[in-house]
Amino acid sequence: MIPVTKRKLISIPAGTALVLLAVLLAGSLFSFSCAPAPRPPAGPGDPGDSGKPPAGKQPELRAFFINVGQGDSCLIMARTGSGEEFTLLVDAGPAGASEGVVEFLREAGVTEIDYLVFTHPHEDHIGGGKAVLDAFEVGKVYMPKTSHTTGAYEQLLLTIESKGLTVTQVRAGKVILEEKDFEVEFLGPVKSYEDLNDCSAVMSLTFGKKVLLLMGDAEAQAEKDMLEAGIVPDADVLKVGHHGASTSTSGEFLKVSRPSVAVISVGPNPYGHPSKTVLDRLERAGVKVYRTDLHGTVEVVIKGDRLDVSTR
Ligand SMILES: [Zn+2]
Numbered sequence: 405m406i407p408v409t410k411r412k413l414i415s416i417p418a419g420t421a422l423v424l425l426a427v428l429l430a431g432s433l434f435s436f437s438c439a440p441a442p443r444p445p446a447g448p449g450d451p452g453d454s455g456k457p458p459a460g461k462q463p464e465l466r467a468f469f470i471n472v473g474q475g476d477s478c479l480i481m482a483r484t485g486s487g488e489e490f491t492l493l494v495d496a497g498p499a500g501a502s503e504g505v506v507e508f509l510r511e512a513g514v515t516e517i518d519y520l521v522f523t524h525p526h527e528d529h530i531g532g533g534k535a536v537l538d539a540f541e542v543g544k545v546y547m548p549k550t551s552h553t554t555g556a557y558e559q560l561l562l563t564i565e566s567k568g569l570t571v572t573q574v575r576a577g578k579v580i581l582e583e584k585d586f587e588v589e590f591l592g593p594v595k596s597y598e599d600l601n602d603c604s605a606v607m608s609l610t611f612g613k614k615v616l617l618l619m620g621d622a623e624a625q626a627e628k629d630m631l632e633a634g635i636v637p638d639a640d641v642l643k644v645g646h647h648g649a650s651t652s653t654s655g656e657f658l659k660v661s662r663p664s665v666a667v668i669s670v671g672p673n674p675y676g677h678p679s680k681t682v683l684d685r686l687e688r689a690g691v692k693v694y695r696t697d698l699h700g701t702v703e704v705v706i707k708g709d710r711l712d713v714s715t716r
Pocket residue numbers: 475476526528529621646647
């Protein structure tokens with residue numbers, strides 16, 4: 405576990421106060437209206453008495469795609485070949501699911517979050533951020549640079565500042581963790597975009613020979629730019645972009661990323677997520693699809709060459 409360090413917030417640019425004021429005046433114009441009550445998540449099981457896996461065990465990565473309704477939150481707990489343990493949280497779900505997310509993390513044995521990533525400022529990804537930051541010690545916070553903002557984003561920035569934490573900007577190509585058999589890298593955004601979804605932090609997590617690809621809400625343009633940059637990995641697990649919207653998960657992207665398992669984090673919504681187009685495309689590619697709305701929380705366990713998926 406890396407030591408938790410705290411620094412002063414330095415990355416809020418000049419003029420942010422005006423932006424924040426504008427946001428306050430604008431109210432929740434950009435906020436998503438969906439805040440479904442999540443099913444209470446169950447614990448991951450076998451966390452050990454102290455909540456930590458017992459020492460001396462084999463390297464293992466567990467990823468939980470938490471059922472937060474319409475939104476995203478993925479908890480990753482990894483024990484590397486050197487015995488180091490890391491906890492990452494990628495997005496915190498919508499505000500309506502925040503209690504469930506905090507409870508899930510506690511039951512999973514989380515006491516500190518080494519890396520907290522908010523993929524982009526939409527409420528269904530950051531709404532639970534305040535509750536998570538209030539409940540857990542956090543080492544580093546990552547977010548992409550965006551020119552837009554939302555009421556939920558403003559609240560999140562204020563919470564981060566109040567904890568004495570800094571925000572590190574996501575940059576494509578930046579490796580944030582490089583350990584024995586475990587590497588975490590940002591693949592996107594490779595450019596700046598008008599569309600907040602395309603600004604999403606896209607992450608690849610390589611554990612031994614297995615690769616998890618977490619897309620945030622990145623859409624086809626961001627996928628195309630990553631393909632052109634030649635940085636899309638051969639993946640085993642794909643956290644499907646933008647809750648399975650038809651504007652993400654292009655055929656070309658699937659052809660290169662070649663996942664065997666896809667997870668769609670989605671709940672009741674008025675947007676038609678996930679789209680039949682994407683579901684059909686995944687089926688044609690022979691990808692096994694798990695959906696949080698149908699299966700509940702999806703757990704992926706990687707141990708050596710084994711990759712197992714279960715749902716709860
Ligand atoms: Zn979203």
